[in-house]
Amino acid sequence: MDAKRATIKDVARAAGVGVATVSRVLSGGSASARTRERVLAVAAQLDYRPSALGRNLRQRRTGGIGLLVPDLTDSFFGRLAEGVLACARSAGEPVVVGSTGDDPEQEAELIGMLLEQSVDRLIAVPSGDADAWGPAVKAGMTVVFADRLPSEAPGEDDDSAATADLMLLDGLAPAPVARSADLPAVLADDRAGIRTAVRYLSGLGHRRIAFLGGPGHDRRVAAFREAVGSPVDEELVVFATGSRDSAYAAASGLFQSRPDLTAVLAAGNVLGEAAVLAARELDLRVPRDVSLVMYDDVPWAELCAPPLTVIAQPARDIGYRAAELVLRSGSRRPRGVVLPTELIVRGSCGPRR
Template sequence: MEARRSTIKDVAEAAGVGVATVSRVLSGGSASPETRERVLAVAAQLDYRPSALGRNLRQRRTGGIGLLVPDLTDTFFGQVAEGVLACARAAGEPVVLGSTGDDPEQEAELVGMLLEQSVDRVIAVPSGGADTWLPVTRAGVTVVFADRLPGAPADDDLPGSTADLMLLDGIPSPSPGRAVADVPAVLADDRAGIRTAVRYLRGLGHRRIAFLGGPGHDRRVAAFREAVGSPVDEELVVFATGSRDSAYAAASGLFQSRPDLTAVLAAGNVLGEAAVLAARELDLRVPRDVSLVMYDDVPWAELCSPPLTVIAQPGRDIGYRAAELVLRGTGRRPRGVVLPTELIVRGSCGPRR
C-alpha cells in the first residue's frame, strides 16, 4: 500500500508554525532565519514536495476557477458567488468553491489545495495577508480579489489592513503587499457609501453615531472615521469577529456601555442582524431610541419592523465583474473596478429626540 503523501499542513504542524508561514518560506517569502531553517528541515524530513509550486505548474494547468469566500451562509457572499458562477457558466468554465471561515490559516490551506489541483485562476474575498497570495502569483496563477484586499504582512507593525486603509478612493498603491500590488480587485465604493450614510444621520440630528465592524471592514471604518471627523470617540467604534455570536455580543455590549449613543452603522448584514436582535432584547425601540443603518441590502432587511435603511452594494455584479477579469487572463494587466453603492432609506432611522 502506497504511503500517504505529506501535505503542507503536515509540515506546518511538525514545524509548529502556520500553513501560511510554510507557504511563505517555501516560496521564498519573508521569515526569520530560525523559522526558515526549521520549516525547510521539516519539509525535507517529511519528503514534502510542493508540486503545485514547482516549475511544471504551467504545463499541468487544468483550467477552472477557484472561488474563496469567508462564509457561504452570508447572503452577500452568496450573491458574489452567484455572479461568479453566472459568468463562468457562460464561458464554460468550472468553479471550485471554498469557504475560509474568515480564518487566514484555513484560507492558506485552501489556497494550497487549489494550487495542488492546478487551478489556473482564483477569485478570492481574502481573509489573510498579502503573504498568503505570494506563492499563488509567483506560480503564475491569475488572481482577482473581490470585495476586499489582503491585509498587511504578518510582520507589519501597523494595525489592521494597511492596504485596505489606503483604498479609500479606488485601487491600492503598491504597499505594503508589493507582491500582490498588481492584482486587480473589484470593490464597492465603501467611502461614498459610508460618507452618505453618516451625512444622512447627521442631517437627522445624530452626533453620537457608533460603528459596528468585523473582519475585512478596514476600509469602511477608515471611511467612517473620516466622515465623522476628529476627534473620533473610539468607544463608539466596536469590532466583532466573523461569528454571529461575536456580532451579537459586540452589539449588545455597545448598547449597554454607551446608552447615550443615538445611531449605529453596522458594517455588514451579519452585524446588522445582531444590532436588531440586541436592540430588541434590550427593549430599545428602533428608530425612537436608536437609529440603525446597515451596510448590505438583503431580503430580510425589508421584512424587519421597521424595515432597515441600508447601504446597498452590488454583490452579484462584484462577482460577475471579478470573473470577467480573471477570465481575461494575464496578457494585459486588467484594471481594477470600483462599483457604486446606494443609500436606500426605509424606516429604521428617525430624528434625534
C-alpha cells in the same frame, strides 16, 4: 443501453476534415468561416462533448476557476458566488468553491490545495494579509480579489492609504501610496457609501454614532473615522469576529456599555441582524431610541419593523465582474473595478430628539 459517445475522430470523419482542424475550431482557434460552420454543425448533430479531463491533462492544468469566500451562508457572499458561477457558466468553466471561515490559516490551506490541483485562476474574498498571496502569485496563479483587499502587512501606513482613497473620492490628487497587494480587485465603493450614511445620520442630528464592524472592514472603518471627524470616540468603534454569536455579543455589549449612543452603523448584514436582535432584546425602540443603518441590502431588511435603511452594494455584479477579469487575464494585467453603492432610506432612522 446508451449509444456510444461520439469522439473527436467521429466529428472529423463526418465533417471531412482532420482531427487537428476539429480541435482548433472547438478551442476557438483560426479556421475559415465555412469550415467552422461545418465542424460545429456536425459536432452538434453527433452531440459531441469534449473531454475536459483529457484536454486539461494535455495542458497540464485542471481548468476551472477557484473561488474562496468567508461564509457561504452569508447572503452577500452567496450572491457574489452566484455572479461568479453565472459568468463561468457562460464561458464553459467549472468553479471550485471553498469557504475560509475568515480564517487566514484555513485560507492558506485552501490556496495550497488549489495550487496542488493546478488551478491557475482564483477569485478570493481575502482573509489574511497580502503576504499570504505571495506563493500563489509566484506559482503563476492569476488572482483577482472581490469585495475587499488583503489587510496591510504590519508596519504599512494604513491611515495614509485610507486618506488617499478618500481624497480620490473628492476629486483630489493625493500623493502616490504604495500598496502591499498589487493585484486587481473588484470592489464596491464602500467608502462613499459609509460617508453618505454618516452624513445622513449627522443631518438628522446624531452626534454619537457607533460603528459595528467585523473581519475585512478596514476600509469601511477608515471611512467611518474620516466621516465622523476628529476626535473619534473609540468606545463607539466595536469589532466582532465572523460568527453570528460574536456579532450579537458585540452589538449587545455596545448598547449596554454606551446607552448614550443614538445611532449605529453596522458594517455588514450579519452585524446588522445582530444589532436588530440586540436592540429588541434590550427593549430599545428603533428609531425612537436608536437609529440603525446596515451596510448591504438583503431581503429581510425590508421585512423588519421598521424596515432598515441600508447601503446597497451590487453583490452579484461584483462576482460577475471578478470572473470576467480572471477569465480575460493573459499577457496584460487586468485592471481593478470599483462599483457604486447606494443609500436606500427606509424607516430605521429618525431625527435625534
